[in-house]
Amino acid sequence: MKKNIAFIALIATFFTLAGCKKYTDLTPKGSLVVETAQDYYELVSFPNRAYTITNFQYLVDDMWFKESNVIGITPNINTVHFLFNENIDRVSLINSSNFYERCYLYINRWNTIISSVDESKGDANVKALAKAEAKALRAFDHFLLVNVYAKGYNPTTAATDGGICIMDKYDLEAQPVKSTVAEVYAFIQKDLDEAIPYLQAQPADPYHPSLAFAWALKAKVHLFKREIAQAKQACEMSLSYNNQIFDLVNYTTKLGGPTVTPIVAPNNPEVLSYMYIQGYNETNFGYSWPISPELRNLFGTNDARFNMFFNTTSASFLDIGSGAAYYSIAYTRFFYPTAGLKTTEVYLMQAECLARENDLAGAMAVVNKLREKRILSGSIILSVPATRKETMDIIINERRKEMFLGFNRFFDLKRLNTEPEYAKTVTRVYPLVNKTVPQQTYTLLPTSRLYVIPFPLNVLKKNPNLTLNTDEKLPF
Known part of the structure; x- marks a missing residue:
C-alpha cells in the first residue's frame, strides 16, 4: 500500500496531465495524511467537484451566443462549434481542456481510494463502502469522457469505435492505450x-453517491446502449430509493419562489449526487450562456x-430581439442542478423506456x-399520442426543458443521432x-464529426498511445 499519501493537492490543485494521468508526487506542507478506512471514506466526499464544458457547450440546439461574441471575432473553439464549421482545424484550437483534466484528476482520486483502502486500518465495512462509492464515481467520470471524446454508443459499431483511456488503477507511470466505446x-x-x-440509501452527506444515484447512472448507461428492459428496471430501483x-x-404560487423561500445546494431533494x-x-454561468430562441419557444x-x-x-x-x-x-436563491443526476431525469428515462416498449399511455402518465x-396553467396533462415517434418527441423535448444547460x-443529440428515427439535423x-453582416443558415448533420471532441493537444503530445477519434489531422 502507498501509505501516508497526501491528498491536499488533489483537493486544491490541478496538476499537469501526462497522457491520461495526473501526477501528484509531492506532499505539500500541512497536507492531510490518509491512513484509516474512515479517512478514505471521507475522501470520497468532494463538495466542489466541477466539470467545465467550454470546449463543446455550443454544439447543441439549446445554447446561444451573443452576436458581439461571434461577429468579427478571430475563430476560436466556441465560435467554430457555434457556427458548425467543419473546415477549421479544431485540434490546434484545443491545446488543453479543463473538462478532460478534471475527469482524470477525479478518476485518479477514486483509483487511489480503490487501490489503497483495503490495506488501511479500520472497519472492513467502511473499507467496502469507500471502495464502492469510489467505483460508482469512477464509472460516472468514464461515462462523461466517453460521451464527449468518442462517438455515441451504436450497438453495430461500438466494438470498433475508438473510445477513451480506461484508468482502472493508481499508476503514475501509465501511458494507457485507448479502449473502444x-x-x-x-x-x-x-x-x-x-x-x-x-452502497447506502442514505450516505453521510450528499457528496457521497447513494443507491438512488448508482441505479440512476446504471439506467442511463443501459438507455444509451438501448438496453431498454435493463434501463427500465434500473429506473424503478432508483425511484424506490428517491422518487x-x-x-x-x-x-411559485404559494411559497413565493426564490426571492421569498431560497432553496440552496444541497437542499434540493431531487438531486441524487451533487456535482457541478x-x-x-x-447557475450564475447562465448570465453568459444564453439559451436559444428554439428552447425558449419550447418552454411556452x-x-x-x-x-x-x-x-x-x-x-x-x-x-x-x-x-x-x-x-x-x-x-x-435557488440551486438548479445542471450536472450529475436527479430524480426527474430518472422519471424521463423511465418514460422513454416505456415509449420504446410501445406503452405510450404508461410513458405519458410519467411525463x-x-x-x-x-406547468402553471393550460394544457398541463397531455393526451396520449397516436405513435411512438410522437411520444418520444414529447419526452425528448421534456428532457431539454428539464435538463437545460450543462452537457x-x-x-x-449524440445518442439519438445513432437512430434514424430520432436523428436531428440542427439548423x-x-x-x-x-444587420451589418449577411444572415446565414448553419447546419449540423447527425453524422458530423464535430460531435466527437478531439483530445486536448497537450495530452496527445504526451501519450503516443492516444489517437484521435475523428479524421482530423495532428499538427505535429
Whole structure:
C-alpha cells in the first residue's frame, strides 16, 4: 500500500496531465495524511467537484451566443462549434481542456481510494463502502469522457469505435492505450455492478453517491446502449430509493419562489449526487450562456422553469430581439442542478423506456406526473399520442426543458443521432439582430464529426498511445 499519501493537492490543485494521468508526487506542507478506512471514506466526499464544458457547450440546439461574441471575432473553439464549421482545424484550437483534466484528476482520486483502502486500518465495512462509492464515481467520470471524446454508443459499431483511456488503477507511470466505446461501457457497467451491493440509501452527506444515484447512472448507461428492459428496471430501483419531484408550481404560487423561500445546494431533494459545471455557484454561468430562441419557444408561456428562472430583457447579456434568454437566479436563491443526476431525469428515462416498449399511455402518465409539478396553467396533462415517434418527441423535448444547460443535451443529440428515427439535423439562422453582416443558415448533420471532441493537444503530445477519434489531422 502507498501509505501516508497526501491528498491536499488533489483537493486544491490541478496538476499537469501526462497522457491520461495526473501526477501528484509531492506532499505539500500541512497536507492531510490518509491512513484509516474512515479517512478514505471521507475522501470520497468532494463538495466542489466541477466539470467545465467550454470546449463543446455550443454544439447543441439549446445554447446561444451573443452576436458581439461571434461577429468579427478571430475563430476560436466556441465560435467554430457555434457556427458548425467543419473546415477549421479544431485540434490546434484545443491545446488543453479543463473538462478532460478534471475527469482524470477525479478518476485518479477514486483509483487511489480503490487501490489503497483495503490495506488501511479500520472497519472492513467502511473499507467496502469507500471502495464502492469510489467505483460508482469512477464509472460516472468514464461515462462523461466517453460521451464527449468518442462517438455515441451504436450497438453495430461500438466494438470498433475508438473510445477513451480506461484508468482502472493508481499508476503514475501509465501511458494507457485507448479502449473502444464498447470496452469503456463494459468497464462502467462492471464498476456499477460491483459498487451497488455495498452502497447506502442514505450516505453521510450528499457528496457521497447513494443507491438512488448508482441505479440512476446504471439506467442511463443501459438507455444509451438501448438496453431498454435493463434501463427500465434500473429506473424503478432508483425511484424506490428517491422518487421526489420538487414542486415548482407550489413553490411559485404559494411559497413565493426564490426571492421569498431560497432553496440552496444541497437542499434540493431531487438531486441524487451533487456535482457541478463550474462549482457551487454554477447557475450564475447562465448570465453568459444564453439559451436559444428554439428552447425558449419550447418552454411556452406557462412553464414554471422558464418563468421563474429566465430573463429576456437584459441587453448586457442578450441581443434584444433575438428571442434568446438567460438563467438569472443567483445560486444563493435557488440551486438548479445542471450536472450529475436527479430524480426527474430518472422519471424521463423511465418514460422513454416505456415509449420504446410501445406503452405510450404508461410513458405519458410519467411525463404528466412531472408536468404537474412544472406547468402553471393550460394544457398541463397531455393526451396520449397516436405513435411512438410522437411520444418520444414529447419526452425528448421534456428532457431539454428539464435538463437545460450543462452537457445533457449534447449527450442526447449524440445518442439519438445513432437512430434514424430520432436523428436531428440542427439548423441555426444567425445573426438575428445585427444587420451589418449577411444572415446565414448553419447546419449540423447527425453524422458530423464535430460531435466527437478531439483530445486536448497537450495530452496527445504526451501519450503516443492516444489517437484521435475523428479524421482530423495532428499538427505535429
